Amino acid sequence: MNTDNNSQKSPLTNKVLDKLQSGQIKMHPKKYFILKTALIVLSVIIVAFFTLYLISFIIFAMRASGAWYLPNFGFYGLKAFLAFLPWLLILMAAALIIVLEILVKHFSFAYRRPIFYSALGIIIITLSGSLVIDKTRFHSNLFRGAQEGSLPVAGKIYRGFGMAKCRDAHRGAVSKITNDGFLIETRRSETLTVIITPDTRFPFAADIKENDNVIIFGKRDNGTIQAFGVRKINDDLNIVPRRRIQMRLDK
Amino acid sequence: MVQSGQIEPFEILIKRYEEKMKRYARKFLFGYEDAEDLAQEVFLKSYINIKSFDVSKKFSPWLYRIAHNEFINAIKKKGREPLSFFNSDVLFPQLVSKEKADGEINKRELRQRLDRCLNELSSKYREPLVLYYFEELSYKEIADVLRVPIATVGIRLQRGKKIMKSLLPKK
Numbered sequence: 045m046n047t048d049n050n051s052q053k054s055p056l057t058n059k060v061l062d063k064l065q066s067g068q069i070k071m072h073p074k075k076y077f078i079l080k081t082a083l084i085v086l087s088v089i090i091v092a093f094f095t096l097y098l099i100s101f102i103i104f105a106m107r108a109s110g111a112w113y114l115p116n117f118g119f120y121g122l123k124a125f126l127a128f129l130p131w132l133l134i135l136m137a138a139a140l141i142i143v144l145e146i147l148v149k150h151f152s153f154a155y156r157r158p159i160f161y162s163a164l165g166i167i168i169i170t171l172s173g174s175l176v177i178d179k180t181r182f183h184s185n186l187f188r189g190a191q192e193g194s195l196p197v198a199g200k201i202y203r204g205f206g207m208a209k210c211r212d213a214h215r216g217a218v219s220k221i222t223n224d225g226f227l228i229e230t231r232r233s234e235t236l237t238v239i240i241t242p243d244t245r246f247p248f249a250a251d252i253k254e255n256d257n258v259i260i261f262g263k264r265d266n267g268t269i270q271a272f273g274v275r276k277i278n279d280d281l282n283i284v285p286r287r288r289i290q291m292r293l294d295k
Numbered sequence: 296m297v298q299s300g301q302i303e304p305f306e307i308l309i310k311r312y313e314e315k316m317k318r319y320a321r322k323f324l325f326g327y328e329d330a331e332d333l334a335q336e337v338f339l340k341s342y343i344n345i346k347s348f349d350v351s352k353k354f355s356p357w358l359y360r361i362a363h364n365e366f367i368n369a370i371k372k373k374g375r376e377p378l379s380f381f382n383s384d385v386l387f388p389q390l391v392s393k394e395k396a397d398g399e400i401n402k403r404e405l406r407q408r409l410d411r412c413l414n415e416l417s418s419k420y421r422e423p424l425v426l427y428y429f430e431e432l433s434y435k436e437i438a439d440v441l442r443v444p445i446a447t448v449g450i451r452l453q454r455g456k457k458i459m460k461s462l463l464p465k466k
Contacts, residue, residue, distance in 0.1 A: 071300060
């Protein structure tokens with residue numbers, strides 16, 4: 045009977061069934077597939093968090109140096125802004141976005157649509173998430189930790205990028221108003237003299253008062269800056285000049 | 296039942312899809328002498344991975360996906376035809392006419408034409424044409440098999456038909 049059945053089967057069916065019955069071929073258990081999917085989801089979450097962290101760090105570093113505000117000062121500002129962009133970090137963020145794109149392409153909601161849509165979705169989500177993180181004191185607290193020496197691993201990176209000097213942007217707090225401008229104290233605890241001329245631009249016209257946080261766009265000559273543009277800024281990055289940190293640590 | 300490890304119900308599946316898999320292998324792997332062995336491999340792989348199949352969905356696209364992977368690997372191994380690592384037609388949204396039912400006569404004619412120029416079509420266009428005209432899968436099912444956007448399936452079918460037209464007058 046069995047021989048009759050076998051003779052009715054095609055050679056392909058016989059070969060497949062022989063292999064299955066001999067036990068050479070084993071089914072993967074359900075948990076194997078659950079684990080595989082969980083691994084992809086976990087990878088998506090980890091890469092997404094790392095991307096958010098990196099992009100928000102880039103924004104923080106740009107804000108801390110003052111370069112973030114340079115496009116407000118017209119074409120020259122934009123040129124200086126582009127020149128200062130941390131391209132290595134941006135390339136790393138782009139690579140992470142590509143990895144994220146490859147990972148989400150495992151799911152039908154992503155691969156059924158053109159890459160343009162899923163990539164745009166990822167970019168919008170990561171950028172808006174990074175801007176939300178930027179509104180918190182997450183990076184500035186880590187930066188403070190790095191300055192105080194209590195951030196062992198990332199401390200060097202924070203000190204490096206957080207204190208990066210943009211050639212034409214000078215960030216600081218107004219310490220004194222003078223006849224032809226004002227003095228500012230920078231994050232590096234330097235006191236710089238800012239000279240205002242009739243050509244100086246004030247993109248967001250505001251009265252400059254003592255203790256105001258400002259960005260000065262202009263060439264520095266020793267301790268003096270001939271201001272091409274001045275902008276008052278309201279972001280609170282909680283960055284304390286190096287001298288005050290040192291004084292606090294000395295106590 | 297197959298997912299619980301029983302072999303008999305799997306035999307029914309083999310019987311139901313054997314001819315389809317052999318045909319898909321023969322048409323897509325045109326000129327590959329081991330096309331039928333690969334069809335056998337598809338059933339073994341599907342048995343190994345059967346627990347990943349979502350029973351609420353249709354079985355055939357899932358099986359064709361396994362077959363697609365198997366056949367693509369065979370093409371890569373043999374290195375007889377180039378496979379592009381990246382296709383630009385999956386990048387941007389494209390305007391493509393929606394899936395419409397070709398008349399039976401039209402379909403038969405296209406199948407005959409396709410049969411005559413299979414070896415001259417690149418795998419990029421040959422596969423969706425085979426899946427659509429011989430295996431009668433929908434755009435969405437083909438998109439799931441190839442893991443490309445639905446619009447890309449439409450574009451590849453359109454371009455594939457155009458290439459076919461340009462090839463046939465020479466014959």
